[in-house]
Amino acid sequence: MKGEMPFERPLVELRQKIDELKTFSQERDIDFTDEIARLEERYKKLEEEVYSGITPAQRMQLARHAQRPTTLDYIQHIFTDFIEFHGDRLFGDDLAVVGGIAKLNGVPVTVVGHQKGKDTKDNIVRNFGMPHPEGFRKALRLMKQADKFRRPVIAFVDTPGAYPGSAAEERGQSEAIARNLFEMSNLGVPVICIVIGEGGSGGALALGVGNRVLMLENAIYSVISPNGAASILWKDASKADQAAEAMRITAKDMLDFEVIEEVIPEPKGGAHRDVEGQARFIKEAVWRHLEELRQMTPDQLREDRYYKFRKIGKFTYITR
């Protein structure tokens, strides 16, 4: 199995056994058909068990999987005519964020997204998908351009978080994120965000203020990484799994909290098992939402987005 996770180990072992038996029966010309069929049956059951009982911590591992498809992978499969644009016109070009224009079923759209690397070398170039202020400002520039030319915005969210470095602070990391939240809320075009992997805190939200926020089944979204939370709350970063549980970071949780509108299913074992299939699922969902949003006027879109976020929060009043 390609890029197996530790919890998938029993499946891999069983698959190996089945394969061995098959070769053995061929070599020795002994009929094991019944035996093989029984094992295949058991495999199916085990598969069901493994993937239905998948824990938040395991989803977190899947969301961070080295082979997890990235924004550019999906762009390639979902859109046509993609032209990448660069730079924030202020400081530089942050490769942890990509963006440009493309066509979705023939409709011109602006695409932006966090970009993680495919391997270590690429990850160094992409800074592991952790933007500096210029990354957020590049995305903002492209989104404002979309607004001007009345193009919908499709934003892919996949970052461990905004980069916590001194240069980032000097150039106004906080302001860059805040400005995106401020400006995105005012775009007069449809904005659809898809959390495809890690939705890490403010750095994720800076591309996440959409009319519709969709999320892949194994993606996660949280205010702080479970590792960070564990080390702050319990002074023990190794309790990340526990924190992942307590913090409610899964797509299903986001749906319950009405933070997202839809969970996009993943193939068994995760998006990396079938990138094209996954892209098809995303494209179908995005297009469906876009068709709805395209009926709305710019003011209706602003209003819709405002109330989507306006209503989030749980509070009560003291009774004395």
Place this chain on the structure above:
Amino acid sequence: MLKDWFPNKRKYATIPSPNSKQRDIPEGIMNKCPKCGHIQLSKEVEKNLKVCSSCGYHLKLSARERIELLMDEGRLFEFEADMISEDPLNFPGYQAKIEQQQAKSGLLEGVITGEGTIGGYPAVVAVMSFDFFTGSMGSVVGEKITRAIELATQKKYPIIIVSTSGGARMQESILSLMQMAKTSAALERHSAQGGLYISVLTDPTYGGVPASFAMLGDIIIAEPGARVGFAGPVVIEQTIRQKLPNDFQTAEFNLSHGQIDKVVHRKDLKPTLVQLLDMHAVKEGANR
């Protein structure tokens, strides 16, 4: 200085006594500056607006003290004074922690909002308090600030937010994060209507608060020495494996990096706000 007159040499060896703790400053009477260690009478510190007379360090003010300092006659017509947190995630230990923070700070939540006048000019004001849950932003803080902004927009009043925060409230996870979008969107509307927003940054303001409303002021003022940033210095030092300069993320650092408009001493804060409000006041019948 007086101490220069006395030789520094000890005549006798001092043996640290096991009771040395008892020689600590009695609670409440004396105050030791957390920065320079200067010890002075608490009464003196209060008189000096909680600014150290030796090094100029601005000690933290509670929300109530800040309101006393800024509002005319210390008066604020408070909004949503009875709004409190729920425990939406059923997070281990959260409910108990809220109760403990309430008892400790005498506040129900991390922000006080309301309206009043400053130098005779009406304004909606939100003041965060570090002594409640390190000023962390959860649903209540986000909701109260959003409502305050919306009311300011509606009444065509300026909004002034005095920030201090350790970041988003982890125990409310994603709901805390979304308060950033909610407050920022409300400010966008306020701004689009021509409303004024003055952000006052106080020590310390980190994480989700500067990454949303605190850095979105038309005018951003910080108290001297106030540390403001997205990531905390410990996290950054771990990331870059370098020691950060002493003044990193201070108000003065942010000023020199173009992130804020002005550093204003606490004693000048109210006069500065009055001046700003005066210059933005809409005169009846005036051409805008």
